[in-house]
Amino acid sequence: MSDKDPSKLKPNRPKLSLHVPEPPARPGETPDFSSVKVPPAGAAPRPDVAAPATETHPLTMSLVRVLDEENKAVGPWDPKLDAETLRKMLRDMVTVRVFDDRMYRAQRQGKTSFYMKCTGEEAIAVSAANALDREDMNFPTYRQQGLLIARGYPMVEMMNQIYSNKGDKLQGRQLPIMYSDKAHGFFSISGNLGTQYPQAVGWAMASAIKGDSRIAMGWTGEGATAEGDFHAALTFATVYNAPVILAVVNNQWAISSYSGIAGGERATFAQRALGYGVAGLRVDGNDALAVFAAVRWAADRARANYGPTLIEFFTYRAEGHSTSDDPSGYRPSNEAKLWPLGDPIERLKGHLIGLGEWDDERHSAMVDEIAADVRSAQKEAEKKGTLATASIDFPQDVRTMFNDVYEEMPWNLKEQQQDMVDELEAKRQWPR
């Protein structure tokens, strides 16, 4: 329709139209998961870790599953974990859920500004952490609190970061859930989606350059796979055969946008691996054993220098996106309950009970114990304060704001720091 285009429009051609993906059900409608094909547990083949990437490509369209309908472990992906490991994983998952509930409530009580739960997705971070080596490095998003819990990071430390209180090692600079802890292999979370993904590849490349044996794991949600950074990560990972695991947590929703808006209507997120020549797996993210097996497979592959693996964890975000979100505005309220892959905690619990290694009494005793631990951690953290609102006495010393912008403080920041100290004094004197 360019006004200067000399050629004439051809008549009688069919009219074009734009396709805009829509989720199968909106609020008030019946949730519809008929498009979700759930293959039987144990059906997916398990290639050798040394197999060429192309051999994994059929696995990007199915679903690696280990726990069957009776929660029995079946098939070649069964990681054959001992009962102690299974119990630890269950404990970690329950801890994450209890912790989330507690902190969600703390936000509602005004003790912090913001919180994000990972309800329904606990198996993913927890199993991955248990399948990785303690020294491996994670470049997480805000929904992988399970990595820290599973690696034994003190809950008080997490809460201090959530409360931005005087015990917060990040000095209240980050949003509540944006933890950072180098010693626990947890890279600082960025609010800018996707940025950590190619960084994970770079860390893995560095490990290879140095002849190290550690690997990296990068994490993203399915929504953020649309960012350019996702594609840069895959390109670099494949070009340099980086020892990295690239996880896509497909929890179906990116705030109000269903996975089709990220491209999931046309191809699975695991299939993104194909065009890059990267190994790909699509895994039942609510099956703790399948998650463990897949991460261990990819880790072994990376460690043996066979290169990167992209893993899509297929799951469902059972709660709102964050404390600022009300999901009833865009999806049926009972959708989570009808999610065909069940609840990850219930499935692992059922599995352990089936093995004769667990029972309901022990489970409820454990839940009580964890609840008490979380409560006492919370008490301890709150001794150091919570995010104070409406106060001129901030939880942090205002002078700390100017530290760490650079290694050495330049004159302008020194001046501004002094101005801020004076300003605080002036605020106290303010005649109102």
Added chain:
Amino acid sequence: MNMIQALNSAHDVMMERDQGMVVLGEDVGFFGGVFRVTEGLQKKYGKQRVFDTPIAENGIIATAIGMATYGLRPVAEIQFADYIYPAYDQIVSEAARIRYRTAGEWTVPMVIRSPYGGGIFGGQTHSQSTEALFAHVAGVKTVIPSNPYDAKGLLISAIEDNDPVLFFEPKRIYNGPFDGFFDRPLTPWAKTDAADVPEGYYTVPLGKAAVVREGEEVTVLSYGTMVHVALATVRELGIDAEVIDLRSIVPLDIETIEDSVKKTGRCVVVHEATRTNGFGAELAALVQERCFYHLEAPVQRATGFDTPYPHSLEWAYFPGPVRIGTAIKKALEV
């Protein structure tokens, strides 16, 4: 109407008038955006004109440029101004220059809307004021309203404008004005009375500042949330200040600024953004170049600091009445 409703109304009025106007962005369709600015538009105008996009800011802006070159008028939302960086290349190297590099053969009539600024405990990545990064680039306009009436009129002008316009919405005052006093309850979304905003079409021209308070002693230049904080400060301190709401920083209403500073002989610039190389630096330089012989004192700045926005110290970072008052007093001292 509060600012959110006024912006929604601007969309509605313009979509009705111009079939070529389309709205795109993360969550803007069914849900109406995380701040609900586009609520109801998809229902009214259909999915082909109001649609959700993948989370890819460069993709959003680049495809909007493509649509604009076809002849549509896209209005693209970037969910928070802090997330505009992936689109930076498309905005500054492409949208800003297509008219220039084609000697006017192609133009990019598009609007990029984005909530910006602090005051909601958003931390480092939901609080930034990024306007200076764009004001530095030739070829894009940068508009920042401070009240619902202006927001609607300016957005309509921006949509009708044939150049790419960045439209930064001060999210702290989405629901009503806010005076920035540190001893007031800081409920982020405290509602105040809705302002008078006409339902139908009207415009507020780009590049025309508003003198929101007349005064003789000192000129205070400001925009967005800071207009309210500046007003509250001078009221509180009983200073006879002239407060100017710039409304758009590119184009800039230099006449109003010059007239005022020549009258008062003193000038204070107030913005939320980082001080160094913030837009205040440009304003101070312009005032110095054009009003030097009328100035009684050096131009002062009250701004954010040269640090990222720290979550828990948000109200220390935020330029409140004390910082603004101190700057004004300094300008009045000599």
